[in-house]
Amino acid sequence: DIQMTQSPSSLSASVGDRVTITCRASQSISNYLNWYQQKSGKAPKLLVYTASNLQSGVPSRFSGSGYGTDFTLTISSLQPEDFATYYCQQSYGSPRVTFGQGTRLEI
Amino acid sequence: EVQLLESGGGLVQPGGSLRLSCGASGFSFSSYAMSWVRQAPGKGLEWVSGISGSAGNIYYADSVKGRFTVSRENSKNTLYLQMNSLRVEDTAEYYCAKDRGPLVNSKGGYFQQWGQGTLVTVSS
Numbered sequence: 001d002i003q004m005t006q007s008p009s010s011l012s013a014s015v016g017d018r019v020t021i022t023c024r025a026s027q028s029i030s031n032y033l034n035w036y037q038q039k040s041g042k043a044p045k046l047l048v049y050t051a052s053n054l055q056s057g058v059p060s061r062f063s064g065s066g067y068g069t070d071f072t073l074t075i076s077s078l079q080p081e082d083f084a085t086y087y088c089q090q091s092y093g094s095p096r097v098t099f100g101q102g103t104r105l106e107i
Numbered sequence: 108e109v110q111l112l113e114s115g116g117g118l119v120q121p122g123g124s125l126r127l128s129c130g131a132s133g134f135s136f137s138s139y140a141m142s143w144v145r146q147a148p149g150k151g152l153e154w155v156s157g158i159s160g161s162a163g164n165i166y167y168a169d170s171v172k173g174r175f176t177v178s179r180e181n182s183k184n185t186l187y188l189q190m191n192s193l194r195v196e197d198t199a200e201y202y203c204a205k206d207r208g209p210l211v212n213s214k215g216g217y218f219q220q221w222g223q224g225t226l227v228t229v230s231s
Contacts, residue, residue, distance in 0.1 A: 046218060046220075049215075091212060092214060
């Protein structure tokens, strides 16, 4: 299975900060990389698909980039509602998809 | 509006069985593959099983193969997960998730919508 490694595992930031989360795949996955946001006690929510496409309704302060093995999720200006855990997920190793271990973003 | 509603979770002893259901509404259910994804307490997300829109293709994670069975009843807009020989390590929140198309986890696929989850606890 393709292994996904996120860094950092946790991150402290403040409202208004620019934040970048990194996801690395154990092999090349082209651009088949998705990002999800999960708030405490809630289901995950799709933010970005195929590396850089923003899901409908997601604020434009979120952006994704990358190709091959290295990917990033950037939040340009943190808002209070952005404090959550973020997961990357590869969809190259179809049908067995795998997730990163998560990055907890906290104040 | 797409809605997914899981049910059937609860407390079960090791070696026991449980059947989860996921009721869907707001979209053409048979046109989309569906998956089960679980999350152990305080841990990350793990894909468990997926079934294509027509139910013609079914896949499992190695951790549950031979013990779990996924199925769907398109006439009732419902997805199921039959869980047998449950282990302590199966304890988790179980989410159903809608794929972007009829095939399970196709290249470039993603989980568009998720249910709210149902908690399965395996303990003696």
